[in-house]
């Protein structure tokens with residue numbers, strides 16, 4: 133799918149509604165707005181159409197329910213707020229969808245769940261079953277058990293992984309701005325809306341910058357990253373404002389609204405998509421320029437001879453990030469040797485592995501089937 137005119141033909145959507153939008157500027161859930169989005173989603177859900185909702189707002193609603201005026205500092209208090217608020221969140225979605233004759237289902241996942249291949253496949257089957265039953269899954273991060281290290285943190289990334297899981301046609305990220313601008317519109321009044329771009333356009337990184345919203349956790353940077361991740365399953369992304377009463381209806385009609393970010397290449401195979409969605413790398417391999425070129429141009433396996441430095445502690449089979457000489461991450465993959473072994477064979481041809489290690493597990497440090505170039 134490339135253009136707006138193709139959107140009316142899309143059948144499978146992931147709609148993500150961010151904290152900034154859902155919580156009425158920090159005053160708890162905006163139930164009126166929520167009802168409006170449900171009406172638009174329910175209208176779109178004609179036979180043949182399927183939708184997963186990714187909803188933030190648990191922490192913000194929890195704070196409101198407890199009368200806490202500021203975000204607590206400790207992780208446990210935040211987790212408690214999420215647990216309290218999640219009740220309000222699912223109650224609100226369920227009652228609005230019920231009015232439209234739709235059931236909803238609560239789906240809470242952690243990063244850990246989706247990095248385990250078996251649990252990833254389980255999540256996929258459950259979501260697909262729910263969709264085939266005509267139920268609307270309402271997904272959020274399981275904040276209660278996720279610790280700092282193993283969090284998605286923002287729901288943009290989670291929504292993109294869900295889009296990958298179900299191979300959605302369209303990911304819609306509803307937020308408090310009209311889309312991605314060429315600068316943060318809160319600080320630059322002359323910022324220009326980007327209406328259409330390919331996800332690999334490098335100028336987008338400059339536009340998204342690092343600044344975040346007040347209530348949300350990611351800002352535009354995580355939305356851009358999410359669009360790139362979603363593109364791996366051929367999913368296009370629209371970033372648009374949920375503040376207007378008919379945003380989803382207009383997107384469905386193919387109106388020129390928000391920012392449309394389209395995939396730049398053919399979808400990855402399912403296993404590579406799962407690999408690309410792994411956020412936590414256990415270690416980092418620094419590659420020389422030749423290795424970077426080979427990975428980027430011919431999709432080959434990574435050989436130890438192209439590795440100049442090894443950081444971190446990892447075991448065989450764990451995820452490592454591969455960085456170019458300038459420090460930019462170029463690929464990630466599941467490594468065939470532990471950190472200690474990798475340090476010993478770095479820079480060496482595979483023909484010397486036997487001599488150095490006393491054995492050879494694999495000729496490649498990372499096999500191309502277990503490697504994704506970013």
Ligand SMILES: Nc1ncnc2c1ncn2[C@@H]1O[C@H](COP(=O)(O)OP(=O)(O)O)[C@@H](O)[C@H]1O
Nearest residue numbers: 150151152307313315316339345348350351352
């Ligand atoms: N280039 C940009 N274009 C639009 N918004 C931007 C840009 N850079 C930063 N932002 C900020 O990102 C915020 C939206 O992200 P966030 O607060 O995480 O929302 P959400 O909770 O909906 O995910 C906006 O309020 C805006 O201030």
Ligand SMILES: N[C@@H](CCC(=O)OP(=O)(O)O)C(=O)O
Nearest residue numbers: 150151189190191287348349
């Ligand atoms: N899981 C968290 C949402 C985290 C969050 O705010 O995400 P986002 O809306 O993407 O900025 C919650 O429900 O409060």
